Amino acid sequence: MRIRGEAGxxxxxxxxAGPVWxxxxxxxxxxxxxxxxxxxxxxxxxxxxxxxxPAWGYPDQPPLTPLxxxxxxxxxxxxxTGVRILPxxxxxxxxxxxxxxxxxxxxxRGGQVLxxxxxxxxxxxLGNGHLLSTTTFDLTAWLTIILLxxxxxxxxxxxxGGRTSTPDQERPEANRAGIRWPLLGAVVGVALLNKLxxxxxxxVLxxxxxxxxxxxxxxxxxxxxxxxxxxxxxxxLAALPFALPVLWWQAAHGWPELxxxxxxxxAGGAGGRLLVLPMQLLQFSPVLAPLWLTGLSRxxxxxxxxxxxxVAVAWVALCVLVIVSGGKAYYxxxxxxxxxxxxxxxxARWARGHRARLLGxxLAALLTSALAALPVLPASALxxxxxxxxxxxxxxGWPELxxxxxxxxxxxxxxxxxGAVLLTANYGEAGALARYGPALGLPTPYSGHQGLSxxxxxxxxATGPVLLVHPAGYPQLEEHFTGCHVVAxxxxxxxxxxxxQHAAVLLCAAPDRPWTALWPLLRRY
Numbered sequence: 001m002r003i004r005g006e007a008g009x010x011x012x013x014x015x016x017a018g019p020v021w022x023x024x025x026x027x028x029x030x031x032x033x034x035x036x037x038x039x040x041x042x043x044x045x046x047x048x049x050x051x052x053x054p055a056w057g058y059p060d061q062p063p064l065t066p067l068x069x070x071x072x073x074x075x076x077x078x079x080x081t082g083v084r085i086l087p088x089x090x091x092x093x094x095x096x097x098x099x100x101x102x103x104x105x106x107x108x109r110g111g112q113v114l115x116x117x118x119x120x121x122x123x124x125x126l127g128n129g130h131l132l133s134t135t136t137f138d139l140t141a142w143l144t145i146i147l148l149x150x151x152x153x154x155x156x157x158x159x160x161g162g163r164t165s166t167p168d169q170e171r172p173e174a175n176r177a178g179i180r181w182p183l184l185g186a187v188v189g190v191a192l193l194n195k196l197x198x199x200x201x202x203x204v205l206x207x208x209x210x211x212x213x214x215x216x217x218x219x220x221x222x223x224x225x226x227x228x229x230x231x232x233x234x235x236x237l238a239a240l241p242f243a244l245p246v247l248w249w250q251a252a253h254g255w256p257e258l259x260x261x262x263x264x265x266x267a268g269g270a271g272g273r274l275l276v277l278p279m280q281l282l283q284f285s286p287v288l289a290p291l292w293l294t295g296l297s298r299x300x301x302x303x304x305x306x307x308x309x310x311v312a313v314a315w316v317a318l319c320v321l322v323i324v325s326g327g328k329a330y331y332x333x334x335x336x337x338x339x340x341x342x343x344x345x346x347x348a349r350w351a352r353g354h355r356a357r358l359l360g361x362x363l364a365a366l367l368t369s370a371l372a373a374l375p376v377l378p379a380s381a382l383x384x385x386x387x388x389x390x391x392x393x394x395x396x397g398w399p400e401l402x403x404x405x406x407x408x409x410x411x412x413x414x415x416x417x418x419g420a421v422l423l424t425a426n427y428g429e430a431g432a433l434a435r436y437g438p439a440l441g442l443p444t445p446y447s448g449h450q451g452l453s454x455x456x457x458x459x460x461x462a463t464g465p466v467l468l469v470h471p472a473g474y475p476q477l478e479e480h481f482t483g484c485h486v487v488a489x490x491x492x493x494x495x496x497x498x499x500x501q502h503a504a505v506l507l508c509a510a511p512d513r514p515w516t517a518l519w520p521l522l523r524r525y
Contacts, residue, residue, distance in 0.1 A: 012103045016112040020099040023113070024092035027120040030374075031088035031129045036081040037375035038395035041131050042499075044083055045398065045431025048073060050451050057249035058451035059256035059525045064193040065134045072132065078435075080395075087136045091129030094337075095119045097143035102341035104150045105299075105308055110348035114358070115341045118291055121365040124283040124333050127373030127389055134195050135330065141191035142201055142334035146311060148184045149205055150338075152231070153213055153307050155180075178231065185235030189242030196246070196257055197331065204317040204335075208310030259525045260450075265326030272329070276322050279329035282372075282388055284336055287365040295342030311338050379494040386497070394499070397492025398432035401469070401500050405433060406440040407488040408467050408505035417443075419464030421515075423522075425474040427452055429500065433469070445469075448522030457519035463510055471503040480518055481508035 040048075051070030056063055068086055076082035095116050099107075102115035119125055128136045191198040250257055281289055299305055299312035315335035322331050351358040370376050372388045379396045386393045405422070412420050422437075424430045424447045433445040446456045468484070470477055478484050488505040492498070511518050 012106065013108045013112075015100065015103055016109040019109075019113045020096055020116040021092075023116040023120050024095040027095055027126075027129070028088040028092040031091060031126070032081065032085060034130065034374050034376065035084040035088070036079060038080070038379055038392070039398055040080050040083070040395065040432070040435070041133075041391060042394045042398075042426075042428025042431065044069060044080070044132050045435055046427040046450070047132060047431075048078065048083070049427070049431045049434050053451070053455055055249070055454075056245040057253070059253070059453070060260045060450045061134055061195060061257070062193050062246045062249075064190070065132065065137060068137070069132055083132050084130065087129050087132045090136055090140045091125055094125060094129075094140045094143055097140065097147055098337050098341050101143065101147050101150065101338050102344045104147060104154065105295075105305060105342045105345070107341070107345040107348065110351065111345035114291075114348045114351070115344040117362050118288050118340055118344065118365070119337060121362050121369055122284050122288060122337075123369035123373040123389070124330065125337075126369050127283075127391065130374055131391065131395075137194045138191065138197065139334050139337075141187060141194065141198065143337060144187050145184065145191070145198070145201060145205075146334065146338045148180050148187065149209075150308055150311065152180055152184070153209065153310060178234075181231035181235045182238040185238030186242075188235070189239035192239070192243045192246055196250075200318065200321065200331070201314070201334075204314040204321065205310060207317055208313035212309040212313045213307065256525050261325075261327075263525065264328060273323045273326060276319060276329045276332075280319075280333060280336055283330060283333060284340070285365040285369050287361055287368065288340065291343040291347060292336050292340040293343070294346055295339035295344070297343075298346070299339070299342050305342070308342070311335065311342075315339055379492075379496055382494075382496055390498075393496050394428070396494055396496045396498060397490065397500055398428075399436055400492045401429060401432055401490045401503070402436035402440060402442070404488040404490045404505050405437070405467070405469055406442055408507060409442055411487040411507055412465055412467065416464045419462055421446060421458045421462045421464070421466045422469075423447065423466055423477075424469040425449065425471055425477050426499075429469045429503075448519065449524050453519070453523040453525075456522075457515035460515065462515065465510065466508045468506040468508060469503065470506050471499055477522075478506060478508065480511050480513070480521065481506075482512065484508040 047066045047069035050058055050066035051073070054063060054067065054070075058066070069083055072083045072086045076085045098119040099112040099116040102112050107115060125139065128139055188198060188202065284292065296312055296315070299309050315332055315338075318332040318335060321327070322329065347358065372385050373392075375392065375395065377385065382392050382396070409417070409420075409422070420443075422433065422443055422445045424433065424445050426449045427447060430445040430447040430449070430452055433442055437443075437445065446452070446458050448456065466481055467487075468477060468481070469490075484506045486504045487507045490500050490503040490505070492501055495501075
């Protein structure tokens with residue numbers, strides 16, 4: 001008789017589809033209901049703009065998220081709610097995937113429901129489900145990769161050292177593993193269309209499998225050793241159609257994503273490295289920390305889950321890699337969801353006699369996560385939540401920025417406007433002006449920031465004055481212009497201290513050299 005928790009012996013429990021998908025649907029409904037409470041995020045405005053310029057890559061990302069932004073706008077409308085329906089649905093899938101990982105690690109119905117509930121109450125999932133971002137799709141894709149990896153690891157355990165497998169049982173398990181390898185490759189390939197960061201996940205999972213996993217991932221022991229490479233080879237072949245165009249674009253353009261990564265590392269500094277673990281604690285939810293701590297302990301210490309130990313090793317390795325490289329603290333978060341899933345079954349058993357306490361903890365996690373990651377407070381009260389999630393503040397003030405820019409444009413004599421240029425410091429401002437500017441008579445904005453650098457320079461006929469939208473953090477923007485003076489300032493009307501609050505709108509003379517010569521100097525990744 002199988003003991004619950006021994007997922008490698010006899011297969012996992014049935015999937016608790018009804019309650020899990022009910023929780024996922026409720027979370028999606030909450031996200032959609034709150035989607036339009038503030039406004040677009042700067043990244044969403046950029047994605048909408050990039051979606052009009054489809055390419056196999058941009059300096060800061062592959063093409064998938066801009067295409068999703070365009071798809072969402074065309075299907076549901078070019079509004080914050082319309083663009084955010086797809087992220088809400090992806091978050092629902094991520095909740096179900098977390099429950100599936102718990103099931104794979106031996107959780108019964110209660111453990112799976114707890115895993116889904118914990119994911120739905122976590123700040124990281126709610127925050128990324130509220131916005132369209134590359135991280136939104138990454139969470140879903142990474143959880144899928146982790147789930148498929150666990151199934152391959154369990155197949156290796158059953159086929160090469162499991163205590164209950166027979167030769168008749170090994171062949172179906174090996175056959176299923178043969179299907180999972182190309183499926184894993186296809187998911188990795190699609191993830192590469194979104195962000196190259198998935199290569200880091202593969203590296204730490206592979207390191208975990210080689211150092212802490214079962215002796216084989218996919219095929220029973222009697223087969224010849226060379227055939228052990230068959231599964232990874234089929235995965236590679238499945239990934240290549242997606243990966244090659246993205247990698248080719250990056251190589252042809254000098255690997256700009258590496259430049260962006262170096263900028264992220266230098267911007268974070270030593271302080272960012274020290275915050276990698278505390279930020280994961282806050283972003284998941286401090287209330288839910290016992291789940292992933294228990295899961296980490298179970299994967300590292302329990303013999304019946306030794307086959308799944310590579311996932312715990314992968315999380316530790318990725319945390320170390322992020323600290324050393326200066327990456328962002330949230331990079332290991334999908335692996336943290338897997339650790340939390342591993343810790344759910346013991347708490348589900350405990351909850352049979354303490355249901356009220358567990359529900360109270362989930363409610364506390366939901367309330368604190370919603371305050372930190374969702375637009376539930378007035379826009380004028382975001383100072384505290386922005387210390388945890390600055391992205392909330394980046395949803396405020398874009399129409400006001402556009403109106404301030406229109407005021408500056410009106411200061412240009414009418415006879416000079418045909419040759420004038422509208423230039424912004426960053427892609428968020430350019431995206432806002434492209435979205436809201438036409439209704440106020442503004443022309444196409446230009447910027448040297450990220451992907452917009454490829455859509456310039458302005459035409460040679462643009463020899464008139466230049467209107468700069470110019471936050472204080474970019475003094476170098478006006479170095480090549482003379483006669484600059486402030487004609488308007490941005491005020492978002494809520495006192496929200498985001499990057500554009502009180503930004504100057506400057507009217508300047510024509511640049512000191514032709515645009516074609518100036519444009520490379522304005523390019524900024």
